[in-house]
Amino acid sequence: MFQTFAVTARPDAAPPRVAALRDWMRSTDLDAFLVPRADAHQGEYVAPRDERLAWITGFTGSAGFAVILRDRAAVFTDGRYRAQVRVQTDAETFERVDWPATTLADWLSEAMADGGRLGFDPMLHNVREIEGLQKLEAVELIASDNGVDAIWSNRPDAPAAPMTAYPEELAGHSAAQKRAMIADVLPRDNVAAFLTNQPDAIAWLLNIRGGDIARTPIAQAFALIHADGKVDLICDPTKADPVRDHLGPDVRVIEPAHLTDHLAAQEGRVGLDPATCPVALAGALAHPVHMTDPIALPKACKSDAEIAATREAHLRDGAAMVRFLRWLDQDRPGDAAEIDVVRALEDFRRKTGALRDIAFETIAGSGPNGAIIHYRVNEETNRPLGDDPTILVDSGGQYLDGTTDITRTIALQQPPGEIAHAFTRVLQGMIAVSRARFPVGVAGAHLDALARAPLWAEHRDYDHGTGHGVGVYLGVHEGPMRISRPSQIPLAPGMILSNEPGYYREGSYGIRLENLIVVREAARIEGGDDRAMLDFETLTWVPIDRRLILPDLLGPDERFWIDTYHAEVLARLAPRLDTADRDWLVAACAPL
Known part of the structure; x- marks a missing residue:
């Protein structure tokens, strides 16, 4: 595992x-x-x-x-x-x-x-x-x-996993095109180079991946991107050996031991992002310039190829999730506990034949453990499902063509009315974000209240953001965009985000629902203003537990959204399932 x-x-x-x-x-x-x-x-x-x-x-x-x-x-x-x-x-x-x-x-x-x-x-x-x-x-x-x-005695060694090349057909642009894209904007800030310590930015820029960090396919490295498009890649040379031909002559590999001396030798102005650059590296530069990371937004705005790839990853992952949900509903052993749930879900993802890793440690919180927002089950906390009414399962997979992240709160038996009521309010918040249409220039902070409004109306809230950025076979949490109160980054086409409102009653239960969504240009509506608008395309297609929904709390548009969503889930996933799983999905996606 x-x-x-x-x-x-x-x-x-x-x-x-x-x-x-x-x-x-x-x-x-x-x-x-x-x-x-x-x-x-x-x-x-x-x-x-x-x-x-x-x-x-x-x-x-x-x-x-x-x-x-x-x-x-x-x-x-x-x-x-x-x-x-x-x-x-x-x-x-x-x-x-x-x-x-x-x-x-x-x-x-x-x-x-x-x-x-x-x-x-x-x-x-x-x-x-x-x-x-x-x-x-x-x-x-x-x-x-x-x-x-x-x-710290017996401190672990530094990771040294080999780098691999990422396919250009999945990335949508060659590494040379990306280097040129970043180099073109450096003169705007009057700098000769930009220093990044962000491994996911380097992975995107050079179309490489690594294995230095569990769950996130990155290689630990630093890089100087020069205004002529050339790159100094500072990393353990043995990690870069497998991709030397892929990197080409315009990428020079430098030993980490020479990092500060190499930075000190830079004669021109070197840009750095003060929100991420370590003090030690900034201090090594003779002419540091504070600026916004020029890689962050191009990386966040996915190419058409990346979006097409991640759609396929989500359908594959969605079929695995359906198999898991049927197992949880019909086939799990009577003495099953949280660890059994985590093992079963990973096994269903492995059986796709495409899983490279899980995207993060699976959260499987039964009953009161569901109220621990980032709960991780271990041998001491492993809770039997027993008589708990619900379980919160937040999980994801790392596939070569995409990174998935999905949360479902699932009924283990008929839940109390209080839980179903809270679940329905959380669902209303997720629907509100899913249906949002907004002008260009709107940031995640402006949309965050849409998800919270049904809870706020009842004097409730949750203590995490509504959404985070997501990479494509990169970090499951990716900046700079978010759907949260502090986020002032305008949303732009191609950005993939999570949509995950929740509600938690400490010591009793937790509820969270999460789909991934991607920003796109919104189709014009007849009679509307002549201005550019954006909306979201849903990427995650997995049924929402109808046993936890109180339809009388929903408006007609919300009921229509749920029924339309479930019809799409059935249409997209049924061809990927065997008869037993398909029959279960038909029932799970029945109209409200």
Whole structure:
């Protein structure tokens, strides 16, 4: 299996590790030290070698950070992880801080009111992050060695998986065309080159993939893109050896040991994105220029070939999901537990013959575990399905032609009316986003309220974004666009996003529904204004559990959307299924 269920971090390991870190701090004359959940590439997922936050605290979520002082310590997490961090961290060692409601700067201004020296690893913190801390007049920021690395015995080795070439027919553009596209915009910012530390950007730019990070097919690397279209690729040369011919003569491979010297030797102005570039790399440049990453938007706006490929990936994945849902509904053993659900779903995806990896660790939360937004089942938390009324399953697959991400909340028995009521409100939010039509220039922040309005009307909400960007055989979470309150990036044709409102009653149940959607130009409506408009094409075709829908809560347009969606699911997936699965799908897609 791709996914395993061993317990990888424990709260009781934290006290001696924190004590060892404090000894190191005293030896280096530091009063505090920052431990982010980050590596030098500032991505969401990190290699085992870079799981410093989990190692020192026990918290395994994908976002957060800790600060260790000589007499107190805190772990900062957002709303997605409030329940998880309480379970995974030692309350006597760590304060649990609700972030970003309380910022690190605000917390430090109280915790270090008398001043002190705050250490940080300059390869793990971006320029903007450290600039935000410089307003702390009493705190002296010290770029230092990494104290966690200094005390972590048996730390895993750096990943070194070989790179592979990504087919041009799936990418839609050659690597040379992409390099030229980015090079053409560099003069606009009056720079001779742009520095990126983003492996997914490099993978897109050079039409390569890798295996350095589980679940995300990227190779850890840095790159300088020059205004003449040539690229300096800084990575372990053995990783690049299999793709030397593919990269061609305009891509030069440089040893990572020479990274800072190579940057220091650049005579011209070099652009960097302060939101992602590590402080150490920015400091190595003689003439750094802060600018917006020129790769982010071209990567986000998928080519016609990428969209066509990902449509096929979603149909393949949708058929596997139907087989899984029928198994869950009709064939699962009476003593099945959450791990059995995860194993079964991965097996159905494997049987497609096209699965390269899962897109992330499958979330399968039965009953109260469904209320833990990013729940990951392990051998200790594995909950028998038993008498739980529902299970939340959030999962995805990595296929060469696309990345999928789908969530369904499924009835295990006739659910209480309260759950069906909440489910229907969440469904209304997903429908509202799916049906949205909006002018060019609208950002994800403007659409986020559509998904929440049915819940807001009942004094309810959820503590995660409504949607994130998704790559094509790349990251299941991809920027810069989102459907969330902070997102000001205008949506543009070709952007693939998730649409995933939810509702969570801690200790009782969780509900989330998720389809992937892609932005497209909207067809004109007779009588409408003469202005450009956008809407969404749905990519995910899997039935929504009708047993959890209360039709009387829905308006006519919402009922029509559901019946039309299910008719499309049946039409698209039935030819891919055997008789038993097809018969089940017919019943699951019956009109309301």
